[in-house]
Amino acid sequence: MMAALGPMPSGPSWSYEMKWxxxxxxxxxxxxxxxxxxxxxxxxxxxxxxxxxxxxxxxxxxxxxxxxxxxxxxxxxxxxxxxxxxxxxxxxxxxxxxxxxxxxxxxxxxxxxxxxxxxxxxxxxxxxxxxxxxxxxxxxxxxxPQAYADGEEALELSASTGLEGVVAKRRKSRYLSGKRSSDWVKVKPVLTRDVILCGWHPGEGNREGKIGSLYCGAYDGDDLVLIGKVGSGLDFAMLEILSAELAALEIDTPPFDVTSVPATDRRAAHWLDPLLVAEVTYSGWAADGRLRHPVWRGLRLDIDPQSVTR
The missing domain is CATH 3.30.470.30 (DNA ligase/mRNA capping enzyme)
Structure with a gap:
């Protein structure tokens, strides 16, 4: 039996377990x-x-x-x-x-x-x-592992302990072997954080000639480090705004250590002076220290990039 992705169901007819x-x-x-x-x-x-x-x-x-x-x-x-x-x-x-x-x-x-x-x-x-x-x-x-009666409590615990989310299970449900059922609902926590825009990678397809994704960074002590790339959530109106904003920030050398970026990507990248901050949602941290499933939310012109830490 497999769970369907969906919003958090609530009420006494549901039980909640951690998603591993x-x-x-x-x-x-x-x-x-x-x-x-x-x-x-x-x-x-x-x-x-x-x-x-x-x-x-x-x-x-x-x-x-x-x-x-x-x-x-x-x-x-x-x-x-x-x-x-x-x-x-x-x-x-x-x-x-x-x-x-x-x-x-x-x-x-x-x-x-x-x-x-x-x-x-x-x-x-x-x-x-x-x-x-x-x-x-x-x-x-x-x-x-423990099961929980409060879905929001379980989801908060999941996020704070680095887990994937929760699975809500209908208490009166039967086990349906080999089937995906709405009697089990997997819910992933949505986290938000600020990131520093450090560069961009050209797009393909309907984004050809435009920004495809943005390199995101944060400070780890005094060092600026790469924490992921975000392309999801960027609509064409925002791409036009970003193109204008980022044009004046382009620099010749990357602002962080790029050894983890494939050589072909490095050659295509446009690097930026790390002065702009944006907000993204994400589902957690991957083992390599990158954001999992980041999605663009918008620019944060009110945030000092020096305050954005890993």
Whole structure:
């Protein structure tokens, strides 16, 4: 069962869970062991041998089927899909011996579909969640996160801890295998921040000859650093305004270290004296220190660029 993207539903008929930035996994556990299946029905058990001990957990009554997300945490304790990619597709036992230590993984369990051999697909979310909360799993790699009654509280907690958002789940809903349903709604936090305009990249298609995207920076101590590029949200009227504003700010050399910018992009870029500030929305920070999904909101001529920090 998959969630549909939408606005936050509210009211007593909904429960709210954190959205984890990882790999969806279905765990089938029986007397023969534990098998892990990806969302596209591929057996990924060999890639995560440390997770297979669930078959010996006294907290489960077998056969059982659990639904969850494989995650790995960064140095701040937030899930990092970038780090997790180092584990994906690796099956060589020799490589895995090292990766298990370098990129440890665990599972956040958010549903139970079979327990003690009985299917729970027709049971309500409340019934399944109640059973899940009662499980006393002892395996350190498997964890049942908290569910919340207040959606806005959950969304605020998600944003403050670096998570992807929340999934609102209708409490009376059944589990619809393999289907996307409005009974589960994923809601992503919308964050805003100021950025310094440091350059622009030419557009293509209907933006040919115009600004395609803008390089965004912020100060990290005394150093100006690149924190992303924004192109979404720029309409043609704003592009005309920006073209006039930025023409007088063009400089020959980039205002920050551009080693992370591909050479072909560097050659095409127009660099700017970092004097203009804009506001963008974004969904969080990527592992490389860049803004995730930035969207243009507008110029902020009232903001001193020196006050815009990472």
């Amino acid at each position: 930035d990882g790999i969806r996994v279905i765990a089938e556990v029986d007397a023969d062991g534990c098998r892990l299946w990806s969302r596209n029905s591929r057996d990924v058990s060999a890639g995560y041998p440390e997770l297979l001990g669930l078959a010996n957990d006294a907290g489960l009554r077998l056969p059982a089927v659990l639904d969850g997300e494989i995650v790995t945490l960064d140095e701040n304790g937030a899930p990092s899909f970038g780090l997790l990619q180092r584990r994906m597709h690796v099956r060589d036992p020799r490589q895995l011996t090292q990766l298990i230590k370098q990129v440890p993984v665990s599972v956040r369990v958010f549903d139970v579909l079979r327990f003690d051999g009985k299917s729970l697909l027709e049971a309500t979310y409340d019934a399944r969640r109640g059973l899940l909360d009662s499980l006393e799993l002892t395996d350190p790699f498997w964890e049942v």
